[in-house]
Every structure is written in structure tokens, then in C-alpha cells.
Amino acid sequence: MRIATYNINGINARLPVLLRWLAETQPDVVCLQELKAPQENFPEQAILEAGYQAIWLGEKSWNGVAILSRGHAMQEVRNTLPGDDTDTHSRYIEAIINKTLIACLYLPNGNPAPGPKFDYKLSWMKRLQEHARYLLSEDVPVVLVGDYNVIPTDMDVYKPERWLDNALFMPEPKAEFAALVGQGWTDALRTLHPDERIYTYWDYFRKAYDRNAGLRIDHFLLSPQLAGRLRSAGVDRHVRGWEKTSDHAPVWIVLDDPTD
DNA sequence: ATGACTCCCGAGGGGAGA
Numbered sequence: 001m002r003i004a005t006y007n008i009n010g011i012n013a014r015l016p017v018l019l020r021w022l023a024e025t026q027p028d029v030v031c032l033q034e035l036k037a038p039q040e041n042f043p044e045q046a047i048l049e050a051g052y053q054a055i056w057l058g059e060k061s062w063n064g065v066a067i068l069s070r071g072h073a074m075q076e077v078r079n080t081l082p083g084d085d086t087d088t089h090s091r092y093i094e095a096i097i098n099k100t101l102i103a104c105l106y107l108p109n110g111n112p113a114p115g116p117k118f119d120y121k122l123s124w125m126k127r128l129q130e131h132a133r134y135l136l137s138e139d140v141p142v143v144l145v146g147d148y149n150v151i152p153t154d155m156d157v158y159k160p161e162r163w164l165d166n167a168l169f170m171p172e173p174k175a176e177f178a179a180l181v182g183q184g185w186t187d188a189l190r191t192l193h194p195d196e197r198i199y200t201y202w203d204y205f206r207k208a209y210d211r212n213a214g215l216r217i218d219h220f221l222l223s224p225q226l227a228g229r230l231r232s233a234g235v236d237r238h239v240r241g242w243e244k245t246s247d248h249a250p251v252w253i254v255l256d257d258p259t260d
Numbered sequence: 261a262t263g264a265c266t267c268c269c270g271a272g273g274g275g276a277g278a
Contacts, residue, residue, distance in 0.1 A: 009266080009267065009277085010266085010267050010268075012268095013266085013267060013268085014267095034267090034277085036267065036268060037268090060268085060269085061267090061268050061269065061275085061276085062267095062268080062275090062276070062277090109276085109277060109278060110278090111276095111277080111278065149277095149278070151278095163278090166278070167278080168278060201278075203264090203265075203277090203278065204264080204265035204266060204277095205263085205264040205265055206263095206264065206265090208265095215278075217278080244266095247265085247266080247277085247278080
């Protein structure tokens with residue numbers, strides 16, 4: 001089973017890129033973030049014609065997450081991250097696909113830091129840890145995947161010294177991410193490629209993609225019983241070079257199918 | 261570096277992204 005995550009940065013503006021990439025790579029499951037479309041403006045028909053059923057949670061202007069599935073039935077479990085009934089951002093959706101729980105998340109950016117947006121990021125990360133702990137207690141394989149907006153280590157950024165004051169790289173979010181992983185999750189790409197420079201995002205400024213001035217901020221975390229099923233993982237880096245493309249590239253893993 | 265680049269909203273710039 002090939003599972004991908006892609007911060008699409010506006011699903012309607014990027015629809016040709018999304019469809020081209022789906023046709024080229026045909027993942028079984030796709031987690032999308034930053035739809036930037038209200039619920040009623042999701043391009044469901046085009047996605048269906050590409051061979052995918054979809055569940056999504058839209059929002060006017062910002063955020064928005066979706067899960068696409070090709071060939072496997074999909075059962076939506078929830079579309080909010082538990083722990084704060086006042087949080088209205090569309091940043092989380094979860095489904096069971098092929099006996100595997102897929103949690104698609106778009107973690108808050110948090111800039112500028114310090115400030116209320118940074119506080120929101122940290123509280124969201126604490127809620128995610130609490131929910132992740134609950135998921136680990138369930139008897140089901142889990143993939144926690146999406147745009148975490150966290151650069152985990154110096155290896156994951158082209159010039160660490162330039163990002164010290166940024167909410168993606170400050171000590172608190174890094175510590176919260178490390179605490180989450182420390183519950184027993186496996187960072188799929190880093191585990192399979194411990195010594196490689198891997199980036200999943202290049203900003204639109206200053207020819208960042210041409211200079212490979214990137215960040216690794218889109219992550220797959222696998223529950224312990226899933227880690228043994230991990231076969232390969234990578235970044236569809238070339239997609240970032242297409243016309244009218246997102247500032248993120250798609251990231252993917254391949255898992256062995258469940259045995260039972 | 262209050263930069264740059266690109267989206268959405270909506271009809272002109274402003275907010276957000278990372």
C-alpha cells in the first residue's frame with residue numbers, strides 16, 4: 001500500500017498538478033493539506049474521475065484537509081482533533097483504510113513567535129500528543145501523517161542558523177515533536193534514510209528550489225506494529241519543479257499489506 | 261531585509277504562508 005501526503009496549497013489552483021501527479025504515481029491513499037477551499041468548492045468530480053473517493057473538511061480561505069482512497073473502502077472516524085471544542089480550524093481528518101488508521105493533519109505554522117499563533121501551535125501539539133497516546137492504546141495500526149510545520153533537527157534544514165527564531169524550528173515545537181515521536185512512533189523517512197538530506201518544502205522566494213534551500217516538515221509517523229511493514233519511502237521532488245506547483249512536494253511511503 | 265512569491269477574497273490591496 002502506497003500512502004502519500006501532499007500540502008497542495010490551494011486544491012483548485014493546483015488541480016492540474018494534482019491530477020498529473022495522481023496519474024503518474026497512483027498512490028493508494030493520499031492525504032492533502034491546505035485545500036484553501038470551502039466545503040462546497042472541493043473538486044470532487046475531478047477526483048472521482050481520477051479514480052479516487054474522497055473525504056474532506058474545507059474552510060473558507062485557509063487550511064482544509066482531505067483523504068483520497070483508490071481501491072480500498074474508506075471509513076471516516078473523525079474530523080476534529082479532540083481537546084478543544086472552540087478550535088474551528090480545519091486541520092485534522094481521520095479514516096480507516098485497509099485495516100489501517102490514517103490520520104491526516106495540518107499542524108499550525110505558529111509564526112510569528114512568540115505570540116498567540118505560537119501559543120496555538122504549542123497547544124495543538126499537546127492535543128495531538130494526547131490523541132496520539134489514545135490511538136496507540138487502540139489495537140489498530142496507525143499512520144500520523146501530514147504537514148507538521150516542524151523541522152525536527154539541523155539535518156532537516158538547509159541553513160539552521162537562519163531559522164533559529166522561526167516557529168518551525170524553535171526549541172519548544174522541536175521538543176513537542178520529539179516528545180510525540182518518543183511515545184513510540186517511527187519517523188518513516190528518517191528511519192529508512194538516516195544520513196540523507198531530505199527536503200519536502202522549498203519556498204517560492206529566491207529560487208529556493210533551484211538552490212535546494214529546503215526544509216523537511218512533512219512527516220509520516222508510524223505506530224509500532226506498523227514500523228515492521230515499512231518497505232520504502234521518498235519524496236516526489238520533481239513535482240516541485242512543475243508549473244503552477246505547490247511550495248511543498250508530495251512525500252510517500254510503501255507499506256506491506258496487513259497479514260490478517 | 262517591513263524584501264521576494266503565490267494563494268484566497270473579491271474587485272483593491274490585505275492576510276497568510278514557512
